């Protein structure tokens with residue numbers, strides 16, 4: 001099987017789980033078996049935030065306020081070559 005590379009999802013905590021100011025859009029690496037087995041119970045965003053899937057919603061793309069630490073960590077994956 002091929003390497004899926006850096007597949008990521010945009011995830012945001014649901015309304016009521018946290019205050020509106022913390023409902024930012026996190027970038028979450030998607031584990032390879034996700035599609036085969038369904039969602040894991042817990043995900044870890046690039047910024048280190050632990051997200052309980054039941055308390056979160058999957059977004060089709062960036063929506064609302066992005067999580068800046070997540071964005072900063074995800075950007076180099078798309079723009080810089082590996083190595084060094």
Ligand SMILES: [Zn+2]
Pocket residue numbers: 025026027045046047048049067068069070
């Ligand atoms: Zn984040």
